[in-house]
Amino acid sequence: MKIGLIGEGAIGRYVTEKLTEIGLAPQTVLTRAGRLHQTDGGTALRVDRVADLPSDITLMVDCAGHEALTQHGAAILERGIDLVTISIGALADRQLEQGLQAAARRGAAQLHLATGAIGALDCLQAARVGGLSQVTYTGRKPPEGWRGSPAEEQVDLDALTEAAVHFKGSAREAATAYPKNANVAAAVALAGLGFDKTTAQLIADPEVTANIHEIHATGAFGSFHFRIEGTALPDNPRSSALAAMSVVSAVERRRAAITT
Structure with missing residues (x-):
């Protein structure tokens, strides 16, 4: 599994750290154009367009906000890349929800909602x-x-x-x-x-x-x-620790032989 990441804030940093610990360090970071040349010392490729994502990326992980899902979500799914997102509230926009569903069908991909901040x-x-x-x-x-x-x-x-x-x-x-x-x-x-x-x-x-x-x-x-x-x-203080943990859990489940 080759993973790409969107978002380098508190949740993105936590997810990167934990995924690295289990041997799934993000290979690519999808970022804004102005941040292409910024680096924290990591080796991940940095791109600012979905079209520039490497062909072997199989899963994108969105740790950014609603704007990122709105901007990149459909293009990622249309490329046939599965997407895990924490930006669940963005789906309150009916047009966006319908667009993501259509893009997922066209790309035979899946949008997974990381809902770990709340159980039940x-x-x-x-x-x-x-x-x-x-x-x-x-x-x-x-x-x-x-x-x-x-x-x-x-x-x-x-x-x-x-x-x-x-x-x-x-x-x-x-x-x-x-x-x-x-x-x-x-x-x-x-x-x-x-x-x-x-x-x-x-x-x-x-x-x-x-x-x-x-x-x-x-x-x-x-x-x-x-x-x-x-x-x-x-x-x-506005970012749930459990929400960040749920992203890592969602990725782990995708490679598990038995999952819930």
């Missing part, structure tokens, strides 16, 4: 078969975790003394308004009732130190409530 999605997918009646996602982070998001326009993050809901609406609205924070809402929506029928609420809470994700679902199967408290990557 396999249970939610199974419950969907029998019929779901309600799915609610709640995302709770310390105020610092909402810096640079629309939360700053809704509440005074510096002055909070108690938890404050700064968003409530559909998962589509959450993923669109909070592209750097609501990938989990998108993952829950795709596993369950869809973007428009999944309810999401986002909370800034000065009493917590972890990123907390909760799913509540009811349907023909019964009901369940799932909660996970995840830490952020040291380099970026």
Whole structure:
């Protein structure tokens, strides 16, 4: 398996380190034109166009943001290269989702969503078969975790003394308004009732130190409530450590003889 990487931020650096440890160091980095000649001492080839990716690349790993998936996703899939992405919230854009599906079919490739920041999605997918009646996602982070998001326009993050809901609406609205924070809402929506029928609420809470994700679902199967408290990557308080780990796990599963 020959791997290419998109994204050299906190998640990209973590993924590169872990993949290197298991003998799957990225061979190529797809980057912006202005960064072609930057290097951290690694030996990976750097390119700024999908057309310039080496012919032996079999898997691209997107650790960047929604913009990268929008810009490069379809071209990668059309080349017949499978793609693992953390930019799940980008699929709230119907046109992009449809375009990626069409590109994957044309290239006989697969887009894999790395959803490790939240668990229980396999249970939610199974419950969907029998019929779901309600799915609610709640995302709770310390105020610092909402810096640079629309939360700053809704509440005074510096002055909070108690938890404050700064968003409530559909998962589509959450993923669109909070592209750097609501990938989990998108993952829950795709596993369950869809973007428009999944309810999401986002909370800034000065009493917590972890990123907390909760799913509540009811349907023909019964009901369940799932909660996970995840830490952020040291380099970026907005990046989930478990999300980065899930990317590595997704790559490992692709070469495993037995997988879940």
